[in-house]
Amino acid sequence: MTTQSIAIAPHRFAFGYYRQAWWNWLIGAAFFCGGLGAGLFLISLLTRHALGMLVGYLIVVVGKNTAHLLYLGRPERFWRAAMRPDRSWIARGIWASGLFGVSGLLLLLPYWLGPAWQLPPGIEPAVSAVAIVSALFIMFYDGFVMNTSPAIPFWHTKLLPVLVLMYAALGGTTLALTIRELRGGGGAVLDYLHHEEHILLTTNFLLLSFYLLRMLRWAPAARETARLWLKGPYARVFFGLVLLVGLLATLLLSLVHDRVQATWLVALIAACEMTGDFALLMILLKSGLFAPQTAKAYVQGR
Amino acid sequence: MARLGMVIDLKRCIGCNACTLACKQETGTPEGMHYARVITREVGMYPAVKRTFLPVLCNHCDDAPCAQVCPSGATWIRADGLVMVDREKCIGCRACAVACPYMNRHFIERGLLQHGYSSDGLSPYEAIKFADFEEGTMSKCTLCAHRVDQGLEPACVVTCPTEARIFGDLEPENGKLQLLIRERGGWTLLPECNTKPSVYYLDE
Numbered sequence: 001m002t003t004q005s006i007a008i009a010p011h012r013f014a015f016g017y018y019r020q021a022w023w024n025w026l027i028g029a030a031f032f033c034g035g036l037g038a039g040l041f042l043i044s045l046l047t048r049h050a051l052g053m054l055v056g057y058l059i060v061v062v063g064k065n066t067a068h069l070l071y072l073g074r075p076e077r078f079w080r081a082a083m084r085p086d087r088s089w090i091a092r093g094i095w096a097s098g099l100f101g102v103s104g105l106l107l108l109l110p111y112w113l114g115p116a117w118q119l120p121p122g123i124e125p126a127v128s129a130v131a132i133v134s135a136l137f138i139m140f141y142d143g144f145v146m147n148t149s150p151a152i153p154f155w156h157t158k159l160l161p162v163l164v165l166m167y168a169a170l171g172g173t174t175l176a177l178t179i180r181e182l183r184g185g186g187g188a189v190l191d192y193l194h195h196e197e198h199i200l201l202t203t204n205f206l207l208l209s210f211y212l213l214r215m216l217r218w219a220p221a222a223r224e225t226a227r228l229w230l231k232g233p234y235a236r237v238f239f240g241l242v243l244l245v246g247l248l249a250t251l252l253l254s255l256v257h258d259r260v261q262a263t264w265l266v267a268l269i270a271a272c273e274m275t276g277d278f279a280l281l282m283i284l285l286k287s288g289l290f291a292p293q294t295a296k297a298y299v300q301g302r
Numbered sequence: 303m304a305r306l307g308m309v310i311d312l313k314r315c316i317g318c319n320a321c322t323l324a325c326k327q328e329t330g331t332p333e334g335m336h337y338a339r340v341i342t343r344e345v346g347m348y349p350a351v352k353r354t355f356l357p358v359l360c361n362h363c364d365d366a367p368c369a370q371v372c373p374s375g376a377t378w379i380r381a382d383g384l385v386m387v388d389r390e391k392c393i394g395c396r397a398c399a400v401a402c403p404y405m406n407r408h409f410i411e412r413g414l415l416q417h418g419y420s421s422d423g424l425s426p427y428e429a430i431k432f433a434d435f436e437e438g439t440m441s442k443c444t445l446c447a448h449r450v451d452q453g454l455e456p457a458c459v460v461t462c463p464t465e466a467r468i469f470g471d472l473e474p475e476n477g478k479l480q481l482l483i484r485e486r487g488g489w490t491l492l493p494e495c496n497t498k499p500s501v502y503y504l505d506e
Contacts, residue, residue: 012405015341015342015356072394073395073438077391080393090373293356
């Protein structure tokens with residue numbers, strides 16, 4: 001028997017690949033909000049745009065944390081998730097979210113409550129550094145949460161945190177652009193962000209292609225997941241939403257937007273990119289497969 | 303220090319699922335939850351087809367990924383190697399379930415403890431046994447730690463009619479488990495995951 005003939009097991013008493021069924025759309029929403037919000041906050045902080053910072057901050061603090069709390073079996077004990085940062089990426093993420101919440105708020109207060117809330121000149125760079133580092137951490141730590149364990153081979157690769165980080169950067173850039181354009185801003189920053197968006201769209205396409213090619217040569221369970229993406233039940237989502245809408249349509253519309261200035265076009269670009277971003281996270285989560293429970297079949301497949 | 307473990311002789315296993323039932327009776331797990339189960343597989347082409355059985359349970363790994371990823375410290379490893387869950391600390395994030403390559407972590411969904419196997423409420427047996435569980439938390443095989451602490455063997459071991467399961471200490475080089483593993487080429491599930499399981503299989 002070869003690994004090609006191994007099917008997805010219908011239940012746990014049967015032999016085959018097993019579907020990852022624990023992390024659902026709420027985890028996908030939390031990862032999506034984390035990457036998007038932290039990316040937007042970071043880019044807005046670096047380009048000094050208060051509204052972008054506020055929106056990014058709210059997406060993380062409200063969106064991400066609400067999704068996580070709704071998912072937990074015992075949400076009233078959420079604080080316990082911070083107990084083991086020495087070994088758990090979830091715990092590290094909780095600490096990063098906490099630091100982000102405090103430092104982000106300190107940076108946002110002067111914009112909304114007036115100069116009286118301005119941080120002393122000696123402290124502001126340190127708070128900004130904490131906000132930048134924690135936002136960057138939130139952008140990629142989900143990848144480590146998923147890739148740490150060898151249980152799901154499709155996730156067990158160092159490429160995953162890179163992919164998650166790059167998509168967070170893309171989402172943040174697109175949303176930063178959208179907010180700036182809808183507010184009627186312009187100038188050199190917009191040109192720079194447009195250029196960055198084009199580079200990220202191209203890079204993410206190449207990275208995603210490389211990821212799948214790598215998985216096709218990885219462990220059998222990873223190969224089976226890659227097959228599900230390319231030919232199986234996830235092919236429509238992958239080719240339709242992730243590639244066509246999320247990357248290609250976003251890129252084409254963005255290039256059209258360089259010539260045609262229209263508010264609806266800006267909103268459409270953001271909607272396309274975010275659709276692709278969320279679809280990617282969802283199929284990553286839903287298509288994760290556990291290896292068949294044996295040593296020998298697994299070895300045969302290598 | 304002891305390292306408790308098990309050797310399962312696949313030559314002896316007849317796939318009767320007595321271990322599955324004994325485990326359910328001992329631990330009183332709610333509907334749909336099985337700490338011990340037997341994976342059945344049909345191998346070959348007609349007319350040369352055979353059915354193989356693989357009894358599985360928590361491997362009580364020495365390098366348990368479920369314990370490593372647990373953010374709250376709810377999953378911990380006893381001095382004798384048994385991997386345990388402190389339900390008071392568990393937040394129900396299910397990271398351990400995703401991290402376990404052997405799929406031996408179980409989440410107790412909301413409402414699962416409100417009904418038993420019969421349609422109307424809980425039986426007296428279920429009412430007592432379900433007190434050991436808490437909704438919204440993880441649960442797992444403890445290798446019958448409550449029995450082991452009294453000097454007894456796990457329920458699946460004493461029930462097995464073909465004595466396919468051998469329970470003991472993996473630590474002594476010349477202990478019965480190590481001798482069996484050495485003499486008969488014992489192997490573990492998914493060795494490439496480097497989890498160092500404490501459950502070995504014999505098929506030679």
